[in-house]
Amino acid sequence: MTSTTQPACNCGCPDATSVFAPEELEAWLASTDSTAQEEALTEKLAMLRRENVSKPTIFIGTGTCGLGAGAAKTLAAIRDWCSSSDTDCDIVEVGCIGLCSAEPIMDVQLPDRARVSFMNVTGKKAPDLLASVFDGVIPEEMALGQFDGDSARKPWDGVPTLKEHPFFARQTRFVLAQCGEIDPSSMDEYIAHGGYQTLARTLRDMAPEAICNAVEASGLRGRGGGGFPAGSKWKFALAAKSDQKYLICNADEGDPGAFMDRAIIEGAPHRLVEGMIIAAYAIGASKAYVYIRAEYPLAIARLKTAFAQAHAAGLLGENILGTGYNLDIVLKMGAGAFVCGEETALIHSVEGKRGMPRPRPPFPAVKGAFDKPTVINNVETLANVPPVLAMGAEAFAAIGTENSKGTKVFALSGKVARTGLVEVAMGTTIREIIFDIGGGIPQDRQFKAVQMGGPSGGCIPTEHLDIEVDYDSLKQVGAIMGSGGMVVMDEETCMVDVAKFFMDFIQRESCGKCIPCREGTRRMLEILKRITRGYRHETELATLERFQGIMYMERLAKVIKDTSLCGLGQTAPNPVLSTLRWFRDEYETHIYERRCPAGVCQELRYFTIDHDKCIGCTLCARRCPTDAIIGESKQAHYIIVDKCIGCGSCVSVCPKDAVVLCEFDDEFEVTA
Amino acid sequence: MTTVAETGTAPVLAEIFARHPGAGRDALIPILQDIQDTMGYLSLETIKEVGAHLNLPVSKIYGVATFYNQFRFQALGKYHVQVCRGTACHVKGSQGVLDDIRQILKLEPGVTTADGLFSLEVVACIGACGLAPVIKINDEFHADMTTAKLDRVFKALKKEAKSND
Numbered sequence: 001m002t003s004t005t006q007p008a009c010n011c012g013c014p015d016a017t018s019v020f021a022p023e024e025l026e027a028w029l030a031s032t033d034s035t036a037q038e039e040a041l042t043e044k045l046a047m048l049r050r051e052n053v054s055k056p057t058i059f060i061g062t063g064t065c066g067l068g069a070g071a072a073k074t075l076a077a078i079r080d081w082c083s084s085s086d087t088d089c090d091i092v093e094v095g096c097i098g099l100c101s102a103e104p105i106m107d108v109q110l111p112d113r114a115r116v117s118f119m120n121v122t123g124k125k126a127p128d129l130l131a132s133v134f135d136g137v138i139p140e141e142m143a144l145g146q147f148d149g150d151s152a153r154k155p156w157d158g159v160p161t162l163k164e165h166p167f168f169a170r171q172t173r174f175v176l177a178q179c180g181e182i183d184p185s186s187m188d189e190y191i192a193h194g195g196y197q198t199l200a201r202t203l204r205d206m207a208p209e210a211i212c213n214a215v216e217a218s219g220l221r222g223r224g225g226g227g228f229p230a231g232s233k234w235k236f237a238l239a240a241k242s243d244q245k246y247l248i249c250n251a252d253e254g255d256p257g258a259f260m261d262r263a264i265i266e267g268a269p270h271r272l273v274e275g276m277i278i279a280a281y282a283i284g285a286s287k288a289y290v291y292i293r294a295e296y297p298l299a300i301a302r303l304k305t306a307f308a309q310a311h312a313a314g315l316l317g318e319n320i321l322g323t324g325y326n327l328d329i330v331l332k333m334g335a336g337a338f339v340c341g342e343e344t345a346l347i348h349s350v351e352g353k354r355g356m357p358r359p360r361p362p363f364p365a366v367k368g369a370f371d372k373p374t375v376i377n378n379v380e381t382l383a384n385v386p387p388v389l390a391m392g393a394e395a396f397a398a399i400g401t402e403n404s405k406g407t408k409v410f411a412l413s414g415k416v417a418r419t420g421l422v423e424v425a426m427g428t429t430i431r432e433i434i435f436d437i438g439g440g441i442p443q444d445r446q447f448k449a450v451q452m453g454g455p456s457g458g459c460i461p462t463e464h465l466d467i468e469v470d471y472d473s474l475k476q477v478g479a480i481m482g483s484g485g486m487v488v489m490d491e492e493t494c495m496v497d498v499a500k501f502f503m504d505f506i507q508r509e510s511c512g513k514c515i516p517c518r519e520g521t522r523r524m525l526e527i528l529k530r531i532t533r534g535y536r537h538e539t540e541l542a543t544l545e546r547f548q549g550i551m552y553m554e555r556l557a558k559v560i561k562d563t564s565l566c567g568l569g570q571t572a573p574n575p576v577l578s579t580l581r582w583f584r585d586e587y588e589t590h591i592y593e594r595r596c597p598a599g600v601c602q603e604l605r606y607f608t609i610d611h612d613k614c615i616g617c618t619l620c621a622r623r624c625p626t627d628a629i630i631g632e633s634k635q636a637h638y639i640i641v642d643k644c645i646g647c648g649s650c651v652s653v654c655p656k657d658a659v660v661l662c663e664f665d666d667e668f669e670v671t672a
Numbered sequence: 673m674t675t676v677a678e679t680g681t682a683p684v685l686a687e688i689f690a691r692h693p694g695a696g697r698d699a700l701i702p703i704l705q706d707i708q709d710t711m712g713y714l715s716l717e718t719i720k721e722v723g724a725h726l727n728l729p730v731s732k733i734y735g736v737a738t739f740y741n742q743f744r745f746q747a748l749g750k751y752h753v754q755v756c757r758g759t760a761c762h763v764k765g766s767q768g769v770l771d772d773i774r775q776i777l778k779l780e781p782g783v784t785t786a787d788g789l790f791s792l793e794v795v796a797c798i799g800a801c802g803l804a805p806v807i808k809i810n811d812e813f814h815a816d817m818t819t820a821k822l823d824r825v826f827k828a829l830k831k832e833a834k835s836n837d
Binding site for chain 2: 064065067068069070100101103253254255256257258259262293294295296297332333335336337338349350351352353354355356370411412413414415419420451454485487488489493498501502505509511623625647648649652653
């Protein structure tokens with residue numbers, strides 16, 4: 001027999017019934033004396049907080065990263081195991097705890113025992129693992145760690161706690177606190193963990209102006225990239241006189257390499273809803289929008305469920321918690337345009353127009369969506385609002401550096417051992433994030449740079465690894481906080497190629513309204529493409545053009561920066577300027593020696609086959625797109641250099657690693 | 673369930689318009705999204721209908737639809753392959769993955785194969801950077817792609833399609 005705590009339906013209809021009676025919920029949220037209330041609800045709260053479970057509970061992380069790693073198969077295997085072994089247990093689908101590289105992650109909590117997390121639990125491994133755990137044996141090699149135990153939940157001997165795990169030990173988790181731990185489709189669980197109490201307290205005790213003041217005093221700055229103080233922005237909108245104001249939550253995470261907004265919504269959607277209601281109340285908005293990427297179907301489904309539950313509980317809609325305040329939240333799906341991360345472009349998109357920016361002022365806080373005052377905040381900013389008000393502005397401001405307060409979530413990815421979401425206090429060094437939390441570079445390779453802030457940001461080289469995470473100090477080295485993408489690169493990454501990658505992205509995403517951005521980024525891409533182009537068939541004119549481009553590149557970058565209309569164009573040259581600043585030698589090797597030191601730029605690399613290793617399996621010859629490989633079956637193969645385009649398909653299919661990169665000398669002879 | 677092919681587009685569109693009562697300009701994108709969800713793509717015929725419904729010139733609607741990456745003007749294949757070209761995927765070799773897929777399927781991005789089996793799309797970022805390089809086939813993610821894995825995945829899909837015939 002298997003039962004699950006999932007609501008019967010995931011489509012957003014308010015099917016899920018709350019375990020709290022309406023008057024209980026009201027009393028709990030409205031209570032000034034939480035301990036007295038807590039006693040009245042002890043049993044229900046303990047159940048929802050899983051302080052002890054009456055039957056074994058299995059948690060499976062089914063966020064997008066979990067599903068990508070095969071969590072759906074694991075879930076099916078768990079269900080099979082439960083029914084075949086006739087075990088009665090609860091199966092709970094949770095969000096992502098943040099350690100993507102260990103997915104699928106499965107937790108087991110047995111009655112009277114602490115909850116234990118297991119990593120890389122594929123569908124094949126799940127049955128054996130479950131059998132072992134239910135027999136009271138924790139397989140060490142698969143255990144990620146255990147949650148904190150207490151008298152009711154006896155800790156397991158010899159299993160380290162999750163808090164001790166190097167990935168979690170140095171993190172300060174405010175925004176991600178509940179992600180991966182609670183059931184995101186259950187509002188009750190969120191409430192039992194203290195959710196919506198801040199909202200109830202704020203609506204009851206604080207005037208909008210007081211909230212704006214508190215958020216301003218806390219030093220919370222926009223987490224979406226701009227870094228503008230959230231409280232100040234709210235004040236502008238509050239001061240604007242209008243019959244209608246709007247709050248827009250920007251969940252259009254277009255930045256390639258950032259996925260924290262998705263994980264927050266998938267893991268704890270009610271946190272965002274709570275933050276949005278407080279923010280909307282603080283600026284006097286009665287309508288709010290969530291502008292979310294259509295590419296995030298799971299996040300959209302979770303948010304719909306959360307809205308429906310909040311409506312049913314009287315936390316959204318008319319007369320919220322009996323205070324007379326009304327708020328409706330509308331879900332708008334973004335249609336895939338990077339430029340819509342820019343405030344005015346996003347507003348145009350909400351209005352049903354092409355997402356093109358307009359000059360500011362007037363700022364959206366004065367004249368925004370439908371010409372009404374509008375505040376646009378990022379998901380992470382809004383998710384920070386409940387903790388800011390719960391702990392108080394002073395306590396929040398005590399965390400971090402002088403001008404950057406609180407924590408920041410980073411999406412750590414690329415060439416790093418442990419990838420995933422990392423939330424650290426401002427002031428943590430980049431070195432700590434990559435080497436202590438992320439576990440360094442795999443396969444003993446050398447760290448080269450970390451790219452921060454996506455297409456608007458820049459790279460940080462080895463010599464600046466000890467820089468602290470802070471809006472201002474990052475700017476000094478040519479990077480930005482941005483939305484928090486952190487892509488680690490090692491010696492096998494070519495920095496010219498990275499610059500080319502971003503420029504290609506930007507010129508495709510440029511909306512085309514202003515000329516410097518539309519034309520300038522395309523010209524920059526052409527210059528970069530010429531640098532990485534093969535030289536064997538190059539005409540003299542092409543050579544001249546190549547050098548002319550290189551000479552004008554920095555000047556062109558400055559023009560684009562100075563004259564573009566919006567943030568997208570003004571920051572577009574950053575990836576090029578930053579790589580040029582720290583890795584000029586790499587550009588020079590490409591330009592003067594016409595080779596790519598990292599062996600990435602296709603047209604500048606050639607391969608040869610090691611005849612001692614080649615077994616003549618013909619795989620490479622069959623895969624080669626230009627028929628550049630010849631050879632009889634079971635005989636050594638050869639690459640015809642003139643036909644080879646350097647794509648490297650042969651390298652990836654060779655079972656014997658016989659295809660190797662070679663270089664050419666001036667006479668164009670192979671020097672293996 | 674009746675399909676669009678059987679009933680024509682009119683009842684489907686009427687149903688979608690009914691979902692957006694009192695629709696104005698700001699409902700344009702949600703309506704187009706709903707149409708694409710149901711019919712797979714935006715045809716000239718449907719765009720004209722939307723224009724008549726919202727009282728907007730077809731050129732304006734086409735302008736909006738072509739601005740956003742999401743909208744398509746051509747039917748998708750039975751297996752829609754999305755290749756993530758985000759930064760993390762790029763650093764981990766997604767260009768090679770894309771090249772491999774192009775070669776395996778003999779297909780360019782934005783195009784559907786003649787037999788209607790596969791369509792290929794390049795997306796800016798799927799948001800699963802921890803599993804790079806990633807591809808998504810219909811609703812299923814495939815993580816840490818390599819040439820060998822690609823071969824396996826597509827072989828299985830082609831086999832599946834054949835056995836369904």
